[in-house]
Amino acid sequence: MKIEEIKVFVCSPGRNFVTVKVMTDSGIYGIGDATLNGREMAVVTCLEEHIAPCLIGRDAHDIEDIWQYLYKGVYWRKGPINMAAIAAIDMALWDIKGKAANMPVYQLLGGKSRTAVTLYAHASGDTIEDTIDKAQAHIDAGFKAVRLQAAVPGLEVTYGVLGDKKDYFELQGNRPLPPEEPWSTQKYFTMVEDLFKQARARLGNNVHLLHDVHSRLTPIESARLGKLLEPYNLLFLEDASVAENQENYKVIRHHTTTPLAIGETYNTIWECKNLIQDQLIDYIRAAATHAGGITGLRRIADFANIYNVKTAPHGAPDLSPICFAAHMHLNIWAPNFGIQEFVGFGNEQLNEIFPHRYEVKNGTVAILDAPGLGVDFDESAAQKYPYKRSYLPVSRLEDGTVWNW
Numbered sequence: 001m002k003i004e005e006i007k008v009f010v011c012s013p014g015r016n017f018v019t020v021k022v023m024t025d026s027g028i029y030g031i032g033d034a035t036l037n038g039r040e041m042a043v044v045t046c047l048e049e050h051i052a053p054c055l056i057g058r059d060a061h062d063i064e065d066i067w068q069y070l071y072k073g074v075y076w077r078k079g080p081i082n083m084a085a086i087a088a089i090d091m092a093l094w095d096i097k098g099k100a101a102n103m104p105v106y107q108l109l110g111g112k113s114r115t116a117v118t119l120y121a122h123a124s125g126d127t128i129e130d131t132i133d134k135a136q137a138h139i140d141a142g143f144k145a146v147r148l149q150a151a152v153p154g155l156e157v158t159y160g161v162l163g164d165k166k167d168y169f170e171l172q173g174n175r176p177l178p179p180e181e182p183w184s185t186q187k188y189f190t191m192v193e194d195l196f197k198q199a200r201a202r203l204g205n206n207v208h209l210l211h212d213v214h215s216r217l218t219p220i221e222s223a224r225l226g227k228l229l230e231p232y233n234l235l236f237l238e239d240a241s242v243a244e245n246q247e248n249y250k251v252i253r254h255h256t257t258t259p260l261a262i263g264e265t266y267n268t269i270w271e272c273k274n275l276i277q278d279q280l281i282d283y284i285r286a287a288a289t290h291a292g293g294i295t296g297l298r299r300i301a302d303f304a305n306i307y308n309v310k311t312a313p314h315g316a317p318d319l320s321p322i323c324f325a326a327h328m329h330l331n332i333w334a335p336n337f338g339i340q341e342f343v344g345f346g347n348e349q350l351n352e353i354f355p356h357r358y359e360v361k362n363g364t365v366a367i368l369d370a371p372g373l374g375v376d377f378d379e380s381a382a383q384k385y386p387y388k389r390s391y392l393p394v395s396r397l398e399d400g401t402v403w404n405w
């Protein structure tokens, strides 16, 4: 089954998505997600100019060989742009193999380890009360796990808090230049302890609570936060500090038993090898789109399994429904699956472009037995929503210093 053509699309149904379609001479095609928030067009160029020409005429069944060819063969290994491009090709090839075998991808990975995939929902509010109200609504809808984020009083904006926006899919289209957002660790600490104290008091102990710090703390501050939150029994504390230096997490781990999660920006196993091997984290959050596709993430999951680290794939709104589907297959298969982040299936435009039959019931997604990934891509619908340049915000301390993401 030869690869005949590789098409690349960028569309913006509220936010930008880069999609790859791999066409074969058998008539079967596969799709992949190559979205890299704020650097979309760099991935498009990588795919169109550098990757697509090398793949025409190759056997679409050779997933592993093509992955190695694009990873090792390029000389310039790793990196978010290259790995997002590899990821999209890889997902598309798994989609093709599944369709050719008339099987869902999870069957090709080794079959199912569970009957449904547990999700965690987001509750993000302008106030602590508002956040807890939103969490309660998710619990009432059947969710067993909720991530809590609340605006930090005294800061003009807090990243990830929705404010008056209906959902995340409205948020990003209007950032033609990176907005700058202030950060104060001191103000944050006052808020965050209250948030979890009040949440446990109102929501009880029968729900898993999570929190994302977006890497704003130094390791010793993260250690302090982990200790402070121990009484509230979090499922995990996410991205407390950056781990470019993986040793950072030794400082945090040494001081707290709050479970730690990291990895949504990772591109390969190398960025988390020591974190996993030294058992410095509990959940690895790498995403198929950013960590080399299903092939890349499968390797990370298997390695993590040896060290009791569970998977918790990134599920932000800047990953397309194709990535969501890829995660579903990995989540159904992985013996060490933990939990899947979930922010909803998005707006009407998004669902028109990426039709699928995945459904949420009681905070879980059931297995879908459609062949391949179980999601499609409508080219003409995508054309209605052209690319709009858009950036993530940049974080600064109150004195103007550029701060961590």
Ligand code: GCO
Pocket (backbone or CB within 6 Å): 037, 160, 212, 214, 264, 315, 316, 317, 318, 341, 392
């Ligand atoms: C999450 C993430 C997102 C990211 C976003 C960046 O845990 O969902 O932290 O909010 O910031 O995906 O592109």
Ligand code: MG
Pocket (backbone or CB within 6 Å): 212, 214, 238, 239, 264
């Ligand atoms: Mg995060």
